[in-house]
Amino acid sequence: MNEFVFLYRGGQAGRSPEQAQQMMQKWMAWFKELAENGHVKDRGQPLERAGKLVNGKRKIVTDGPFAEAKDLVGGYTLILAKDLDEAAELSKGCPILEVDGQVEVRPVMKLNM
Amino acid sequence: MELSEHLFRHEAGRMVATLTRIFGVHNLALAEDVVQEAFCRALEVWKFRGVPENPSAWLMTTAKNRALDVLRRERTARTFAPELTRQLESEWTLAPTVEVEFAAAAIKDDALRMMFSCCNPLLSEEAQVALILHILCGFSVDEIASAFVGSHAAVEKRIVRSKKVLAGSKKLFDISGAEDFARRLPAVQRALYLLFNEGYHGASPEKAVRVELCQEAKRLTSLLLKNALGATPSTYALAALISLNAARLPARLDTSGNLTSLADQDRSQFDQALAQEGLRLLERSATGPELTDYHVEAAIAWVHTSAERTEDTDWAMIISLYDKLMALRPSPIVALNRAIAIAQREGPQRGLEEIQAIQDSERLAKYPFYHAALGELEIGSGHLEDAREHFVVALKLARNPMERSFFEQRITLCK
Numbered sequence: 291m292n293e294f295v296f297l298y299r300g301g302q303a304g305r306s307p308e309q310a311q312q313m314m315q316k317w318m319a320w321f322k323e324l325a326e327n328g329h330v331k332d333r334g335q336p337l338e339r340a341g342k343l344v345n346g347k348r349k350i351v352t353d354g355p356f357a358e359a360k361d362l363v364g365g366y367t368l369i370l371a372k373d374l375d376e377a378a379e380l381s382k383g384c385p386i387l388e389v390d391g392q393v394e395v396r397p398v399m400k401l402n403m
Numbered sequence: 404m405e406l407s408e409h410l411f412r413h414e415a416g417r418m419v420a421t422l423t424r425i426f427g428v429h430n431l432a433l434a435e436d437v438v439q440e441a442f443c444r445a446l447e448v449w450k451f452r453g454v455p456e457n458p459s460a461w462l463m464t465t466a467k468n469r470a471l472d473v474l475r476r477e478r479t480a481r482t483f484a485p486e487l488t489r490q491l492e493s494e495w496t497l498a499p500t501v502e503v504e505f506a507a508a509a510i511k512d513d514a515l516r517m518m519f520s521c522c523n524p525l526l527s528e529e530a531q532v533a534l535i536l537h538i539l540c541g542f543s544v545d546e547i548a549s550a551f552v553g554s555h556a557a558v559e560k561r562i563v564r565s566k567k568v569l570a571g572s573k574k575l576f577d578i579s580g581a582e583d584f585a586r587r588l589p590a591v592q593r594a595l596y597l598l599f600n601e602g603y604h605g606a607s608p609e610k611a612v613r614v615e616l617c618q619e620a621k622r623l624t625s626l627l628l629k630n631a632l633g634a635t636p637s638t639y640a641l642a643a644l645i646s647l648n649a650a651r652l653p654a655r656l657d658t659s660g661n662l663t664s665l666a667d668q669d670r671s672q673f674d675q676a677l678a679q680e681g682l683r684l685l686e687r688s689a690t691g692p693e694l695t696d697y698h699v700e701a702a703i704a705w706v707h708t709s710a711e712r713t714e715d716t717d718w719a720m721i722i723s724l725y726d727k728l729m730a731l732r733p734s735p736i737v738a739l740n741r742a743i744a745i746a747q748r749e750g751p752q753r754g755l756e757e758i759q760a761i762q763d764s765e766r767l768a769k770y771p772f773y774h775a776a777l778g779e780l781e782i783g784s785g786h787l788e789d790a791r792e793h794f795v796v797a798l799k800l801a802r803n804p805m806e807r808s809f810f811e812q813r814i815t816l817c818k
Contacts, residue, residue, distance in 0.1 A: 303439075303442065303443045303446055305543055305545075306412075306541070306542070306543030306545070306546060307411035307412045307414070307415040307442060307541040307543075308409065308411065308412050308541070308542075308543070308546065309543070310411050310442045310443075310445075310446055311406060311409070311410060311411035311412070313446060314406065314411075314445070314446055314449060314450070314454075315406060317446075317449075317450045318449075318450075318453075318454070321450075333451050333452075334451050335451050335452075336447040336448050336450065336451050336452075364447060365447065365450065365451055367451075
């Protein structure tokens with residue numbers, strides 16, 4: 291099994307409490323299925339929207355990133371899959387896709403020594 | 404940890420009520436924003452870490468912390484609840500005051516206070532019901548529009564307008580004064596009654612929506628019963644009528660969601676626990692001299708629920724109860740139901756006579772079940788051709804696919 295990172299970007303919260311709850315339940319069901327099939331290495335963490343950017347040799351610290359909401363990474367998960375194709379296939383079940391969100395699937399680099 | 408059904412909706416109502424108490428009713432929109440943020444945060448965190456042990460407490464704490472931020476940030480720019488102004492100004496008293504307002508007992512009162520505030524006499528009854536659904540039950544405009552068969556635009560306009568009236572009322576309704584409480588109570592009961600009726604008889608094609616409306620009416624009525632001033636005989640009667648009718652709800656629609664006529668209802672599907680609860684509430688309502696229309700309607704529901712088969716129904720009792728109801732709250736619909744009961748006891752011909760004698764019957768002209776009742780009685784009298792005509796009219800007036808297919812079946816039967 292190889293390791294992959296799912297980066298979740300964008301996605302809108304439900305407009306009503308009922309929609310928000312349904313979204314929540316979909317995420318739980320999706321993670322449960324992934325875990326049952328042995329694909330979850332680490333469920334990961336949510337990330338706060340606001341942070342700092344540190345830039346250049348002069349180490350200038352600014353508030354940010356102020357990317358558009360749809361480009362902001364909201365959290366990540368570590369996934370186990372056979373190959374990149376399988377990992378991408380697994381990401382198709384992510385509920386964020388139903389609400390204009392995006393999953394970025396990136397293989398964790400392997401060191402062949 | 405699984406989320407209980409409609410947890411977010413119910414918590415939304417509780418949080419808005421409590422936040423409005425602290426922010427002041429004029430800051431209703433701000434309270435709604437804070438609630439929205441609390442849900443966004445819950446969604447983001449719970450996705451990864453799982454649902455916490457006590458999700459309600461988690462949401463409340465998140466709302467409380469956001470409220471503290473808002474109060475600190477905006478206390479120079481905004482005025483908050485007038486009766487709390489002084490405590491919120493000083494950093495020494497700010498957090499303890501907010502803490503007290505978020506205590507369990509206070510939150511319960513907040514919901515009741517909001518319920519009474521929504522039943523503002525400046526608003527129509529329909530607007531009051533919509534406002535209760537939106538603020539206290541956490542339904543979005545779209546969800547309310549689907550329950551009331553209104554267009555999204557019309558429902559949104561009504562809610563926006565009602566919120567303005569509420570936000571303009573300076574203060575939330577004070578539920579501690581016995582006199583004011585008693586004066587506003589009938590309007591609150593009426594709104595809950597209408598909310599239940601919308602679920603029970605309403606036109607929404609969706610079965611789930613209707614059951615939810617009935618459940619909300621039941622939940623809010625039991626909240627009213629928990630308050631010493633709210634637990635009057637008439638509130639008990641209202642709670643009884645809700646439980647007794649709700650007990651029959653599973654049988655009103657068949658397995659494919661189609662309407663069933665009274666005679667065809669499968670009584671084994673009645674919810675016996677609800678029926679028993681209704682009976683207990685009905686007994687508790689019988690203290691004191693007050694006899695309200697809720698008492699009478701609850702009694703009618705009990706007679707229906709307690710009959711083992713349709714033909715065992717005590718129609719004489721039902722007719723006399725409808726006579727009482729006509730005296731208390733006359734309406735063409737009550738008169739129609741009375742006529743149907745008379746037909747059950749004295750034959751379809753007598754029923755038709757009674758229907759013809761209804762005053763203001765033109766107000767029933769657009770009600771599909773008025774024509775359907777005429778159709779049923781004509782079938783009973785053997786006049787299939789006349790019956791068919793009535794059902795054709797009913798079909799034209801049908802408000803949803805369930806009603807449509809029900810009338811279509813009746814038309815086929817008349818051939």
